[in-house]
Amino acid sequence: MSAQKNRSSDSESGNSVPKAVVNRLSLYLRELQHAVNSGHETTSSSQLGNLLGFSDAQVRKDLAYFGQFGYPGIGYRCDELIAAIRKILGTDRQWHIAVVGVGNLGRALLGYKGFLQQGFELVAAFDVDRDRVGTKIEGVEIFHLDQLTEIAKKKNIKLAMIAVPAAAAQQVADRIADAHLEGVVNFAPVTISLPDHISQVGVDLAIELEQLAFSALKRARR
Amino acid sequence: MSAQKNRSSDSESGNSVPKAVVNRLSLYLRELQHAVNSGHETTSSSQLGNLLGFSDAQVRKDLAYFGQFGYPGIGYRCDELIAAIRKILGTDRQWHIAVVGVGNLGRALLGYKGFLQQGFELVAAFDVDRDRVGTKIEGVEIFHLDQLTEIAKKKNIKLAMIAVPAAAAQQVADRIADAHLEGVVNFAPVTISLPDHISQVGVDLAIELEQLAFSALKRARR
DNA sequence: TAGATTGTTAATCGATTAACAATC
DNA sequence: TAGATTGTTAATCGATTAACAATC
Secondary structure (H helix, E strand, O other): OHHHOOOEOOOOOOOOOOHHHHHHHHHHHHHHHHHHHOOOOEEOHHHHHHHHOOOHHHHHHHHHOOEOOOEOOOEEEHHHHHHHHHHHHOOOOOEEEEEEOOOHHHHHHHHOOOOHHHOEEEEEEEEOOOOOOOOEEOOEEEEEHHHHHHHHHHHOEEEEEEOOOHHHHHHHHHHHHHOOOOEEEEOOOOOOOOOOOOEEEEOOHHHHHHHHHHHHHHHHHO | OHHHOOOEOOOOOOOOOOHHHHHHHHHHHHHHHHHHHOOOOEEOHHHHHHHHOOOHHHHHHHHHOOEOOOEOOOEEEHHHHHHHHHHHHOOOOOEEEEEEOOOHHHHHHHHOOOOHHHOEEEEEEEEOOOOOOOOEEOOEEEEEHHHHHHHHHHHOEEEEEEOOOHHHHHHHHHHHHHOOOOEEEEOOOOOOOOOOOOEEEEOOHHHHHHHHHHHHHHHHHO
């Protein structure tokens, strides 16, 4: 770890990093954590690449966007690289998240325990159903959507997951914009518009399945 | 529709289509359906692009991989383009899907009603918990994982969604391979390995959130 | 030292954009 | 006809890969 001092840098320069690179960084992190859990002390770009189906050159190039993390002849020390990637992604700190919409999916999200160790904590849920408001699910209190700005401020919530029906998603997005959150995962199967300063990631089940259908069909045609 | 006859083609040639193109096709489809629901008869590459943040050229180029679907000077007839994209993606037919793992997430998936109209139908769920097996959730029968091959054959199941804990995901993947399914959406936060002839899409909540954290941090640094 | 593996540069490959003739 | 918009080609841009000196 001390060997890492002053070796990483960049990232202040205007080197806008491609989205795909950041996504792969998350995959590297996942594999590294797996490797540590399996008792591995070090790994290499080719090992990491093999596990994920990327070339060794790509792994090294991706990391090179952010600094120097490896040891020529040795590879990468898993714990060091984990710490480095966490710092890059910003998950070396804890992010407070809200779930908006406490239907089937919202409840499933509230029950998901995998967040905490990854730097995320579900600290509030929101809904418009007065019967749900005031209750708790999985230990998380449910507030009315109208309280979003207030509670977000109080609880330092920066990210939200939208788990409401398609028809309600844009209204929720508008409230999220009002509350000045910084990022949104949108599970509703619609395009939502948000101000530029709020990032978004869309997860649409139907779209994922369509990709599979296409691939399956493509194979069948051959 | 008759005007479309013999105008689309390609796709038999070895023109392997980039994944990103197929993904955008799904987004176009979603917007087109939205447009139709809003009473629009036609649209254009620039309209579609604007809604999704792509250039008009990109929309046209993407569609050009598969044929000619528009009318110079007019644009695209929504209903025709919807039919064309559905055919390309393979969702002009019905795909039978299984959910494996009936925990919080699995149950949420079973409760999701948005599939049917998109060409997907949840026809079975699987779990290893003997207490759950034999019951129904949302009208879908739960079978033991050991019955996967048998039931998949009987019910013509081609796609599956893995909603089990990380530690069980690879075992499930192996059973899915045994059953010769054609595609998998993997919600477990691990890399699973599957034979080449089975497509997979990974959806990892933590990874999505990490992308948001990175973006938020990047803005903060500026 | 010999073997392994990094970080980085240059070469290759692929995807996006701009431009425009053809068309309605 | 004039205006709009397609499909497609060529030019640009960006991302991936190959190669290798530097390092342990």
